[in-house]
Amino acid sequence: MTSCADGWCVTDARTGGTNAVGQMLSLVGDEWTLLVMQQALLGATRYGEFRTRLPISNSVLTRRLGSLTEDGLLQRHRYQERPPRDEYLITARGRALWPVLLSIWEWERHWVPEHRESLPAMRHLRCGADFTPVLMCGSCDAPTTSGEVTAVWGPSGGWDRSLPVVTTRRRSEDDRRDSPSGQFPQTMSVLGNRWAFAILVAAFTGTSRFSEFQRVLAAPPASLADRLQTFRANGILTTTDEDRQYRLTPKGAAFLPVLVTALAWAQRSFPAAEGPAVLLTHAGHEHPFFPVLTCDQCGERLTGAAVSAVES
Numbered sequence: 001m002t003s004c005a006d007g008w009c010v011t012d013a014r015t016g017g018t019n020a021v022g023q024m025l026s027l028v029g030d031e032w033t034l035l036v037m038q039q040a041l042l043g044a045t046r047y048g049e050f051r052t053r054l055p056i057s058n059s060v061l062t063r064r065l066g067s068l069t070e071d072g073l074l075q076r077h078r079y080q081e082r083p084p085r086d087e088y089l090i091t092a093r094g095r096a097l098w099p100v101l102l103s104i105w106e107w108e109r110h111w112v113p114e115h116r117e118s119l120p121a122m123r124h125l126r127c128g129a130d131f132t133p134v135l136m137c138g139s140c141d142a143p144t145t146s147g148e149v150t151a152v153w154g155p156s157g158g159w160d161r162s163l164p165v166v167t168t169r170r171r172s173e174d175d176r177r178d179s180p181s182g183q184f185p186q187t188m189s190v191l192g193n194r195w196a197f198a199i200l201v202a203a204f205t206g207t208s209r210f211s212e213f214q215r216v217l218a219a220p221p222a223s224l225a226d227r228l229q230t231f232r233a234n235g236i237l238t239t240t241d242e243d244r245q246y247r248l249t250p251k252g253a254a255f256l257p258v259l260v261t262a263l264a265w266a267q268r269s270f271p272a273a274e275g276p277a278v279l280l281t282h283a284g285h286e287h288p289f290f291p292v293l294t295c296d297q298c299g300e301r302l303t304g305a306a307v308s309a310v311e312s
Contacts, residue, residue: 011023011071011072011269011270015272015273015274016161017161018161018162018163018164019156019157019158019161019162019270019272019277020156020263020266020267020269020270020271020272020276020277020278021157021161021162021197021263021266021277021278022161022162022163022164023164023266023269023270024262024263024265024266024269024270025162025163025164025191025194025197026164027071027073028097028100028191028262029164029188029191029192029193029194029197030064030192031183031184031188031192032056032060032064033064033067033068034101034104034184035054035056035183036050036054036056036061036064036065036068037068037073037090037094037097037101038101039053039054040073040074040088040090040094041090041094041095041097041098041101041304042309045087045088045089045090046085046087046088047061047065047086047087047088050065050088065088068088068094069088072091072093072094072269073090073091073093073094073097074088074089074090074091074094075088075089075090075091076088077089093269095304096265096268096269096304097265098304098307099257099261099264099265099291099293099302099304100258100261100262100265102122102133102293102302102307103133103257103258103261103293104184104187104258105119105122106122106132106133106257107187107254107255107257107258108183108184108186108187109121110132110254111186111235111251111254112185112186120309120310120311121309121310122307122308122309122310123307123308123309123310124295124297124298124300124302124306124307125305125306125307125308126295126298126300126306127295127297127298127300129295129297129298130297130310131295131296131297131298132296133257133293133294133295133296133302134293134294134295134296135256135257135260135291135292135293136291136292136293136294136301137282137285137287137289137290137291137292138289138290138291138292139282139285139287139288139289139290140282140285140287141292142282142285144282144289144291145253145256146204146248146253146254146256147253147283148282148283148284149204149256149260149280149281149282149283149289150205150280150281150283151201151204151205151278151279151280151281152278152279152281153277153278153279154275154276154277154278154279155272155274155275155276156272156274156275156276156277157276157277157278159198159216159217159218160218161277162198162277163194163195163198164194186234186236187258189230189231189234189236190236190255190258191258191262193227195217195219195223195224195227196227196230196231198217198219199213199217199219199224199227199228199231200231200236200252200255200259201259202216202217203237203246203247203248203252204248204256204259208245208246208247209244209245209246210224210225210228210244210246213228213246228246231246231252232246234251235249235251235252236248236249236251236252236255237249237252257291257293260280260289260291261291261293263278263280264290264291
């Protein structure tokens, strides 16, 4: 059940059902959803504005606007009666996705060669500088890297509850002929496959051998082999012939801000009565970790309203 108060919508995760991680992957694991929300954050509200800004068909856009409204990220508002016209206003829940989108933007821009020139830099409006977001621990304000965050399952955790629902996969197959041009292709290699996200999280938590991935995730061997090969081809994981262990590359480790900001958003949006799906700890400090993004130029905590793309 979804309830909204003060512009923020919360969907209670069903006890024993898909948890916050699975709910999150159902949304951000779809590239059209990310692109529509990106444009909503940039100010698009009307159907024609989304159509003009995105290479999207009417049928796909209609479905995405409907599902995003149902999920509480957009709110449908009638702005004209004759003829009837509606607009789609971003909610507080939708606006709170900005750290995820900013982290994806920065990762693609820094690590995907074809995007180093095509994606513009980001500007911090508070200090006026072009910036790179820095991941910090919200508990102690210390810069945080992948080796400094530990994760354990919480009361509503477990891989069996963390995979996206099958209906999302069918929806993606229905829309395949209208798939986007691939603005975030390597991000989608992680978030857009129901096993890929699980594999990468397992790699962050120390899983390294094929047999270990299979045991921990209960993944079909063919799907597991395919995803591991994709991660190797994209430079996210590496392995050696000597020990056949899969290890995160610097590029793979740099995906951490996307993972933790998406998780933080999900656990606020889809709370379970049993408790959180994942518990994060700042290793060496032994306090809870929650992600904060700061400007590398002035050190100030970023807000969505203070971030803008640099126009060419």
